[in-house]
Amino acid sequence: DGGITQSPKYLFRKEGQNVTLSCEQNLNHDAMYWYRQDPGQGLRLIYYSQIVNDFQKGDIAEGYSVSREKKESFPLTVTSAQKNPTAFYLCASSIEGQGYEQYFGPGTRLTVT
Amino acid sequence: SQQGEEDPQALSIQEGENATMNCSYKTSINNLQWYRQNSGRGLVHLILIRSNEREKHSGRLRVTLDTSKKSSSLLITASRAADTASYFCATVSGSARQLTFGSGTQLTVLP
Numbered sequence: 001d002g003g004i005t006q007s008p009k010y011l012f013r014k015e016g017q018n019v020t021l022s023c024e025q026n027l028n029h030d031a032m033y034w035y036r037q038d039p040g041q042g043l044r045l046i047y048y049s050q051i052v053n054d055f056q057k058g059d060i061a062e063g064y065s066v067s068r069e070k071k072e073s074f075p076l077t078v079t080s081a082q083k084n085p086t087a088f089y090l091c092a093s094s095i096e097g098q099g100y101e102q103y104f105g106p107g108t109r110l111t112v113t
Numbered sequence: 114s115q116q117g118e119e120d121p122q123a124l125s126i127q128e129g130e131n132a133t134m135n136c137s138y139k140t141s142i143n144n145l146q147w148y149r150q151n152s153g154r155g156l157v158h159l160i161l162i163r164s165n166e167r168e169k170h171s172g173r174l175r176v177t178l179d180t181s182k183k184s185s186s187l188l189i190t191a192s193r194a195a196d197t198a199s200y201f202c203a204t205v206s207g208s209a210r211q212l213t214f215g216s217g218t219q220l221t222v223l224p
Contacts, residue, residue, distance in 0.1 A: 004155075033211060042201055042216040043156075058211070090155055100205050100212060101146060104155035 003027040004105035006091050011110045013085075021076045021108045023091035029103070030096045032074035036060060037088040037107075046089075049074055050096065078110065085112045119202060119218040127223050132189040134218040136202030137182075143205045145178060145185050146212065150199045159187075159200075194224045 003026040013019045025032065031050045035043040045058030049068040063082025068074055074093075078085045088109050092102040120135045136145070144163045148156040162169045162178045162185065169176045175188040189196055199219050203212040 031211075035214075040219075043214040045211060045213075048211050088153075092156075100144075101158050101161055102148075102156070102212060103158070106155045107153070109153070 004091060004093055004103055006089075006105035006108050008108060009106065011108055013110070013112050015112055016080045017112075018080060019078050019085075019110065019112075021078065021089055021091075021110070023074045023076065023105060024072055025074075025091075025093045025103075025105075026072060027093055027103060028071070029093035030071070031094045031100070032068070033092045033094070033102065034058075034064070034066065034074070034076045035090045035092065037090060043090060046076065078112075085110060119200070119215045121218060122216070123219045123221070125221040125223065126192055128192060128194055130192055132192050132196070132220055132222070134187045134200050134220070136185045136187070136215055138185075138202075138204050138215075139183065140206050141180070141183075143207070145176075146203045146205075147174075147176060147185075147187050148201045148203060148214075150201065150217070152198070156201065189220075192220075192222045194222050196220060196222050 005024050007022045033048040034046040037043050044060050046064050047066040049055035055066050065077045090107045091105040094100050094102045118137050146161045147159040150156045160171050160176050162176050173190045178185045199217045201214050201217045203214045
């Protein structure tokens, strides 16, 4: 899982609550990404950030928010507006201009009931 | 949107056999990458092949790229039970600065 940490590994929340997933990297990478993975499926991009204090929406940004106040950190908030938040969330980082090979964290499995 | 589609969706082989997975994509690419994911874990980068390359090797892995057919294949030779995992292709296209992943092939290697 390289130098990227995600916490916690498992997270349980009640419907209607916001929840923030942590992602930290010590690889000195400029770019960071959040993906969602549903059972038996590929990864879908939620948000990405290429530089501190800047981020862009991915394919499925609705109901999610992010911040990038530090190069090392890219937390993801799953808001109550996200209709189906239960999923496996993966954070990744990459070096700009290096073909965008990505290094992934171990993931956080979020269950909302 | 998912650019790459892997084929087959699932593959089961005996230890020692070769495993071949295919990936097709829709638009022109800068590079194509293969990743591996063990169950419930993050993805691990395996190999990157650029659009001007046709074949690349890394240990027991061989990747080919056919840009005319918009397809790539990943060959794992002499498979081991530890190769059991999901394998994903991902592409970087045009000015996009992120990866677009396919839906993956679940490989099971039986001991």
